[in-house]
Amino acid sequence: MKLIRAIIRPESTQHVIDALEKNGIYAMTRMNVTGRGKEMGITRGTVRYNEIPKEMLMMAVPEADAGKTIAAIEKAARTGTRDTRNEGNAGDGKIFVTDLAESYTIRTGARENGAGQV
């Protein structure tokens, strides 16, 4: 199983959730975070904002579904695919994928075997 953490623009959150639902992925955790990338934030006039509000989505998926999950997030979170902006802008976000050694459902106490959706 894989743990996918995606840091995306807050305004693209709903598009990403819709795209994940189309792929059968409903279970996820959301949190508000702030961050910056290699551009070191943004400069507007003389003011520098070095921490920009972002939304982080966290979900656990079977190894077989990781590819389509990443592709769905990538497509939905990239700017310019739904609006008139140039496609792909700094600040669209990042997707991090880590191995998941074990995963448990607290309700049943059962260890997930990675076959179904977590």
Added chain:
Amino acid sequence: MREIIAVIRTDATEATKDALESIGVKGITFSSVIGRGRQRGTIRTPDPEGTLRRDIGVSIMKQRNIIPDTDDPRYHVPVQKEIELGFLPKKMLTIVADDQDIPGIVETLIRVNRSGQHGDGKIFICPLTETVRIRTGERGSRALS
């Protein structure tokens, strides 16, 4: 070393803290998050406005003349209403621990947070390669103790 990420009910946070403290887990990071599971944030609750539904088996008992009257309220159960709330507030705990401590922590988290209802949460365990105590620069397991 492993990283435990547990998403639990917000009202179970204090009990979880106490239980983890009693097994010697001191360092925990808490975050307020929102989340949903496979049920997409659906909760079941008695519907006060719904009409009472006859219990399963009442009609069979009536047919066999075991009970005379199926309208008797004693044989009724309240209607359950399903409400889809979407993302619900949850608490996320992050704990870093040595491999041998993981089973005990997982067992404690399940024991304290398990109510048997949907929404009890999930526990994720990820491999972790390095930990650094910033104050002293200690690495690995020494940074945890």
